[in-house]
Amino acid sequence: MPIRLGPNQYGKAESRVVRIYRDTPRHRIRDLNVSSALRGRFEDAHVSGDQRDVLPTDTQKNTAFAFAKDKGVTSIEEFALTLGDHFIAAAPAAEGARVAVQEYPWERIEVDGAGHDHSFVRSGAGVRTTVVNIDGSGPDRTAHVVSGIEDLTVLKSTGSEFHGFLKDEYTTLQETTDRILATSLVVRWRYAHTDVAWDKSYDAIKALLLRRFAEIHSYALQQTLYGMGESVLEQHPEVAEIKFSAPNKHHFLVDLSPFGVDNPGEVFHAADRPYGLIELTVQRDDAPDPGNAWHGVPGFC
Numbered sequence: 384m385p386i387r388l389g390p391n392q393y394g395k396a397e398s399r400v401v402r403i404y405r406d407t408p409r410h411r412i413r414d415l416n417v418s419s420a421l422r423g424r425f426e427d428a429h430v431s432g433d434q435r436d437v438l439p440t441d442t443q444k445n446t447a448f449a450f451a452k453d454k455g456v457t458s459i460e461e462f463a464l465t466l467g468d469h470f471i472a473a474a475p476a477a478e479g480a481r482v483a484v485q486e487y488p489w490e491r492i493e494v495d496g497a498g499h500d501h502s503f504v505r506s507g508a509g510v511r512t513t514v515v516n517i518d519g520s521g522p523d524r525t526a527h528v529v530s531g532i533e534d535l536t537v538l539k540s541t542g543s544e545f546h547g548f549l550k551d552e553y554t555t556l557q558e559t560t561d562r563i564l565a566t567s568l569v570v571r572w573r574y575a576h577t578d579v580a581w582d583k584s585y586d587a588i589k590a591l592l593l594r595r596f597a598e599i600h601s602y603a604l605q606q607t608l609y610g611m612g613e614s615v616l617e618q619h620p621e622v623a624e625i626k627f628s629a630p631n632k633h634h635f636l637v638d639l640s641p642f643g644v645d646n647p648g649e650v651f652h653a654a655d656r657p658y659g660l661i662e663l664t665v666q667r668d669d670a671p672d673p674g675n676a677w678h679g680v681p682g683f684c
């Protein structure tokens with residue numbers, strides 16, 4: 384029975400790289416979680432145990448820390464692209480590299496109305512992400528960048544309705560014209576190219592997503608997310624498509640009538656499970672081919 388090695392990749396997952404810029408008394412911080420993986424002609428390592436083509440995962444980890452010092456972290460996308468190209472050059476058997484980076488946000492601690500020079504507090508609003516996939520080098524090189532934000536928890540205390548839905552013998556859900564809408568967003572967008580002002584693009588897209596969540600009167604989480612994605616594509620030509628994965632964090636009105644207490648939309652039970660899970664893509668008709676841009680990005684349809 385012929386048996387052979389199928390798709391494979393290997394690398395170092397979740398190196399926690401913290402880069403402090405201390406060239407002036409006003410320090411800056413970039414706090415990263417870096418994962419790299421190489422794919423290519425690595426049959427020998429798997430089938431016979433010959434490691435001559437294998438750039439160790441330990442080396443990949445070291446490189447992430449060394450590059451944080453030598454090249455710095457201008458943006459997570461630039462950092463991931465630089466690392467990926469380096470690994471493909473350093474390991475001749477590597478035909479492609481995947482570098483995923485999460486960035487944890489820090490804010491300066493406010494002291495007497497001003498941000499402190501070297502004291503920070505983790506800020507709660509979302510983790511920035513990128514997944515870079517590079518194939519080849521030289522003129523045949525292709526690079527795909529999928530960036531995004533995860534754990535962006537948002538809530539509207541009104542301005543959300545849900546009614547007119549299909550009903551059958553198992554339907555018990557009441558129609559509503561006023562409910563809480565809450566979700567913890569995972570959003571990922573694919574850039575059409577790599578000539579992007581990465582930090583500026585991220586900041587603007589995050590602000591736009593939040594603004595549109597606030598502005599859109601919701602008839603369903605699906606319609607809110609579609610509207611958010613549509614605005615991103617309208618205002619950001621550098622984005623080819625955007626994907627959402629959003630748990631509908633149900634808030635149930637508590638029945639206080641047994642205690643003779645009225646509850647006009649004021650006290651809710653925030654249920655953690657089960658949750659509706661809404662996933663969608665908003666894309667341009669003429670978006671460039673995704674290639675393997677979504678390779679290794681779990682949880683998206």
Ligand SMILES: O=c1[nH]c(=O)c2[nH]c(=O)[nH]c2[nH]1
Nearest residue numbers: 545556602603604605631659
């Ligand atoms: O925004 C919603 N979309 C649904 O598809 C759905 N289904 C459900 O039970 N509640 C909701 N809410």
